Amino acid sequence: MKLTRIAATLLSIGALGSMSPATAQELTGTLAKIKKAGSITLGVRDGSVPFSYLDDKQQYQGYSIDLCMKVVTALQKHLGLSQLKVVMNPVTSANRIPLIANGTVDLECGSTTNNLERQQQVAFAPTMFVIGNRILSKKTANIKTLEDLRGKTLVATAGTSTLKQMTILNKEKNLGMNIAIAKDHPESFLMLETGRAVAEANDDILLASQVASAKNPGDYEITKEALSVEPYGIMLRRNDPAFKKAVDDALVRLYKSDDINRIYAKWFTAPIPPKGINLNFPMPPQLKAVLANPTDSGDPAAYAAVPEAQKTSDKKKK
Structure with a gap:
C-alpha cells in the first residue's frame, strides 16, 4: 500500500510538472x-x-x-x-x-x-470570421451585379485578395473596367464618396461598416451577389x-x-x-x-x- 501511495505521488508530481509553464530551454x-x-x-x-x-x-x-x-x-x-x-x-x-x-x-x-x-x-x-466579397456603390449608380460595372471605374485596396480577384475577373469577363487602387480601406471609400470611382469592391462586413459610418448611409447599397466567400x-x-x-x-x-x-x-x-x-x-x-x-x-x-x-x-x- 505504501509503495502504491508513493508511486501515485510520483505520478502526480510528474503530471504537475508536465503542466508547468514552458521553460527557456x-x-x-x-x-x-x-x-x-x-x-x-x-x-x-x-x-x-x-x-x-x-x-x-x-x-x-x-x-x-x-x-x-x-x-x-x-x-x-x-x-x-x-x-x-x-x-x-x-x-x-x-x-x-x-x-x-x-x-x-x-x-x-x-x-x-x-x-x-x-x-x-x-x-x-x-x-x-467569414466574409463575402461584394460591391458597394451609390444607389443612383444602379449597380446590381459585376456586369453593371462594364467600362466604369472600380476602386479596391492595395494588397488585398479582392483587388487581385477584381483584376482577374476584369480580364476574364472582358469588362473593360478601370481599377483604381487605394492605399487603405478609408481611402477606397473616400474615392467612392467623392465620385472618383463608381463602386468599391471589398469584404461585405467592411463595406457595411463604411456605410454605417458615412455622412448619408441611405445613399449607398451593397450588392446581394457575393463574388466569393472566404475566411478571415x-x-x-x-x-x-x-x-x-x-x-x-x-x-x-x-x-x-x-x-x-x-x-x-x-x-x-x-x-x-x-x-x-x-x-x-x-x-x-x-x-x-x-x-x-x-x-x-x-x-x-x-x-x-x-x-x-x-x-x-x-x-x-x-
Missing part, C-alpha cells in the same frame, strides 16, 4: 523570442472597422484585437511571465505579409483573408509549430467558451466607438459552424461556411 522560434524580450508585437490596422482600427483617442481596438489580446493572455501564462508587454505595430494591406514573414510582427490582428496562396508565405490561426484568420509565421499550437489552442478554448459570443456582440450587434454606430450584423449560421469546429484552412472546399444558395449559384456559373 524548451522554447524555440517565436516563443523563445517573446520570452527573451518580454514583449509581443501585434500588427494592427488604422481603418479596418470593426476588426482593427484607431478610435478618437488614438487607441487601437476592434474584434480582431480583442481576440489577439486573449491569445496574449494565454501566451503570458504559457511562458510563465508575470507580465507581457504588447507593442502595437501599424500595418497595411500591402506590407502585412512581409512584416509577418520577416519577424517584425508576431501576430497580425486585422482583417486578412486566409487563402492557399498566402499560406505559401505565412501561417493562419483558426478562422475567426490571424496571421503568424510559417514553420513555427510550437508557436502556432500555442496560438491555436488559445483561440480554440475561446471559441468553445461563452466569451466569443460576448466579444462578437460587442463589435457587431452593439454601438461601437467612436461614433456609436451599430452594424446590426448578427453572427451568421456559417460562422457559428466554423467557430464550433475551428479550421485554419484557406481552401473554400475545406470548410462548411458557404451558404447553400451561394453553392448553387457557383454551380450555375460553372
